Amino acid sequence: MLVQLQYLRAIAALMVVYFHSVLQVQKVNSGFDSQFHLFGETGVDIFxxxxxxxxxxxxxxxxxxxxxxxxxxxxxxxxxxxxxxxxxxxxxxxxxxxxxxxxxxxxxxxxxxxxxxxxxxxxxxxxxxxxxxxxxxxxxxxxxxxxxxxxxxxxxxxxxxxxxxxxxxxxxxxxxxxxxxxxxxxxxxxxxxxxxxxxxxxxxxxxxxxxxxxxxxxxxxxxxxxxxxxxxxxxxxxxxxxxxxxxxxxxxxxxxxxxxPVIGWLSYLGDASYSIYITHAFTLALIRVVCGVLKIDIVTHGSVFVSACIVGSAIGGAIVHELTTPSRWGKWKKKQAAIA
Known part of the structure; x- marks a missing residue:
């Protein structure tokens, strides 16, 4: 697979995550003005x-x-x-x-x-x-x-x-x-x-x-x-x-x-882009709930909240990708068999 396709997959997925992260702020405060911050939905068109x-x-x-x-x-x-x-x-x-x-x-x-x-x-x-x-x-x-x-x-x-x-x-x-x-x-x-x-x-x-x-x-x-x-x-x-x-x-x-040189982390996120895309809604909801429990005002700390959503979604998606990719399970089983 062309490495630039992996890069674009990663960028597209993170664009969508950013878009939905800003929407999370709107859910907490419907009066939040995101006109100049809300973008990233077009990551879908790249996909x-x-x-x-x-x-x-x-x-x-x-x-x-x-x-x-x-x-x-x-x-x-x-x-x-x-x-x-x-x-x-x-x-x-x-x-x-x-x-x-x-x-x-x-x-x-x-x-x-x-x-x-x-x-x-x-x-x-x-x-x-x-x-x-x-x-x-x-x-x-x-x-x-x-x-x-x-x-x-x-x-x-x-x-x-x-x-x-x-x-x-x-x-x-x-x-x-x-x-x-x-x-x-x-x-x-x-x-x-x-x-x-x-x-x-x-x-x-x-x-x-x-x-x-x-x-x-x-x-x-x-x-x-x-x-x-x-x-x-x-x-x-x-x-x-x-x-x-x-x-x-x-x-x-x-x-x-x-x-x-290959940008390793970006290529990997491209490989995990489907998992990031599917699971990021759960990650965003979890971070929003955690902020509520900890009494963190995500409107006041909007940039920190959105950054946490992007990083958290990337990590969460990567974990799910590792757990659900058949080839990776096969490699793990072979490794365990070799150890045994």
Missing amino acids: FVLSGFVMWLTTAGREMRPLDFYRRRIQRIVPLYWLATLFSAAVALIAPSILKSTVFNIPHLVASLLFLPWRNAADPELVAPVVIPGWTLNYEMFFYLVFGLLLLVREKWRLYALFGTMTAVILTCRLLPVTTATTVYGDPIIYEFLAGVVLAKLYLEKVLLPQAVAWPALVVGFAFLLINETLCDASMRAYMWGIPAVVILCSAVSIDFSKR
């Missing part, structure tokens, strides 16, 4: 473009059956997500005051486990699963479903088939009566996955930006991502947030990192 890139990069030029593709995706995504979902539901049932954005509701829980869009029981205006950040996984699993089926199509036609399928889905959803499902799958945000696929195809064909252009483009991409996030809401994200995310990835993969 979506990355996902399309990685899926094409890891399947191009290889014979892979849809069932094998699904098995690998399910093994990576489902166990931790289901565990987090069931844990959230249990907390919502037993101690509802801890997770303020979660209410125990059986239909909502089932829909969450099946990656189906559903209105949040705690906030009917919000279409999100029990684990709120998991709304992105509903899109991810939809993309995997479509991409896996299209592995049956010859590779030279696969990109066109993917574009046609996604366009057909969007148009169909726009023509059907408005429902939760048509609203979700009719969102052009799914084109961000397609953009990542296009970038991967260009990368494999060695169509890259010149090194002298790639670095400035990377900086400009991040600048516009954050500026656009401030100026535009999520209704415009497919292009106002998606295009800068595409520029960022295009620039990053055009840069030759092979002769540069």
Whole structure:
């Protein structure tokens, strides 16, 4: 895996953690003015473009059956997500005051486990699963479903088939009566996955930006991502947030990192980014509760609180990553067997 992809995964995950950390301050004090501090939601758009890139990069030029593709995706995504979902539901049932954005509701829980869009029981205006950040996984699993089926199509036609399928889905959803499902799958945000696929195809064909252009483009991409996030809401994200995310990835993969020293901790956080993303909501809730018990005013100490949330989420996600990665368990078992 390209090391810059790991860097981007880490940055994207920490952006989302920062975004939700500031929202935690708002939960304590609804009058808290975060207009000039609240950003990072666009880390999701980087993830979506990355996902399309990685899926094409890891399947191009290889014979892979849809069932094998699904098995690998399910093994990576489902166990931790289901565990987090069931844990959230249990907390919502037993101690509802801890997770303020979660209410125990059986239909909502089932829909969450099946990656189906559903209105949040705690906030009917919000279409999100029990684990709120998991709304992105509903899109991810939809993309995997479509991409896996299209592995049956010859590779030279696969990109066109993917574009046609996604366009057909969007148009169909726009023509059907408005429902939760048509609203979700009719969102052009799914084109961000397609953009990542296009970038991967260009990368494999060695169509890259010149090194002298790639670095400035990377900086400009991040600048516009954050500026656009401030100026535009999520209704415009497919292009106002998606295009800068595409520029960022295009620039990053055009840069030759092979002769540069690897930033070990950042690469590791990229490897653990999924665990960080899924578990950070629990870490933030825990830190908020601890601050309440210790009578720490997180509004007054906002920067310290947010910093603690970022560091705590990174550490917590890394621990979960170590505990839930099958290959690491295999290495541990072999080590224990050797000792015995």
